[in-house]
């Protein structure tokens with residue numbers, strides 16, 4: 123069992139009072155109240171309160187945890203969670219050392235103001251981040267690689283102990299290093315490259331994958347990878363590691379750090395230019411990477427058939443004039459009593475008992491153009507899944523409100539891994555099912571939909587609880603881009619009181 127405790131919050135007069143909840147990317151089999159989703163699996167933790175997350179860590183991998191109340195992840199409430207293999211067990215690959223890189227993005231505008239802007243009419247978008255951070259460290263208004271830049275940006279000056287100085291990766295020649303890379307970004311899709319080095323991808327979202335070699339790696343918010351890096355280059359030099367933005371026109375400089383070979387001094391800057399991220403809209407590059415990910419031979423295979431298919435159309439819409447994201451024309455608003463408690467206690471008036479639809483009007487909806495009618499409505503109804511059945515979810519992308527705009531959305535499922543059965547262009551059709559990969563689809567907990575495309579996932583509803591499934595872009599979730607699945611809730615054991623201490627379950631003892 124592992125447990126981590128919410129940081130004790132002692133409200134000081136100048137600190138705004140704010141609740142939190144923490145989620146992590148572990149499955150939480152049998153302890154759905156430890157999933158950390160406020161209004162879904164638990165009540166938010168109020169200032170001064172403590173909530174202990176106790177759950178079974180059932181397999182090794184690269185994970186992270188973060189706040190799941192409002193946009194707290196954007197405000198910096200996140201951290202890594204690395205699970206080592208159990209004693210006596212071995213990873214299916216060898217390495218001599220490891221580094222952990224948790225990536226994020228950073229705005230100068232505070233998150234409260236961002237939330238207000240996003241919830242205003244007229245809508246004010248948060249724009250692109252000012253910096254990309256590596257392990258919470260990033261630069262602004264200076265570049266470590268200034269001498270390679272055409273712009274008149276100044277050279278960053280570091281002694282090495284400043285908070286914003288990059289964490290340098292110190293390596294020895296002719297070794298193999300495991301880089302654990304996870305993305306907690308609020309918005310940015312990223313690409314990472316190491317000058318002069320290739321990487322071998324071996325793990326995705328805590329699952330082993332069939333190893334494959336890349337020059338650079340795309341990573342979307344919510345995802346994690348492990349790559350192996352062989353330090354086989356000239357040891358008298360150092361090498362740039364650069365991270366740039368994908369999928370949105372970048373207005374954010376690449377994040378940089380250095381791969382420092384022993385015995386070269388870490389302060390010796392690399393002599394060649396940092397790797398340049400592929401053009402932001404080179405989607406073919408991203409698709410080629412994403413489609414090269416397969417499960418390691420011998421991994422768990424998906425069931426051959428599904429019991430239910432849910433098609434989820436992703437649209438940017440208007441509700442009463444406010445800009446929102448909607449799924450099958452419903453923009454998710456969470457109830458004040460968390461679903462887990464209200465379903466367990468049969469409190470039928472805690473949320474809308476009507477399920478959202480399993481499909482959209484796929485015959486008539488033109489995914490390539492702005493909707494003829496952009497209006498949708500708020501809702502907090504959920505998808506109730508029969509326990510132990512197999513569900514296919516097809517995420518269907520579409521044009522946003524503006525013409526010729528369709529964005530990337532990384533969708534993250536709580537409480538499960540899913541198999542990624544396929545990606546396609548345009549509208550999903552029944553016959554696309556014939557092309558699903560049932561042989562070696564990767565098991566993941568986050569999968570991306572590309573502009574104007576679809577992504578098909580399969581999971582088995584074998585984890586009693588109530589689980590969020592949402593776009594991992596923080597402002598998009600805030601704008602309603604998510605759905606909720608419930609399965610086998612009557613099988614859930616005794617829910618700790620702290621998870622129920624609000625709304626209509628506030629006085630429940632179970």
Ligand SMILES: O=C1O[C@H]([C@@H](O)CO)C(O)=C1O
Nearest residue numbers: 247438522523529597598601
């Ligand atoms: O949700 C979003 O809103 C803006 C834009 O569509 C409207 O300003 C944007 O880029 C998003 O991802």
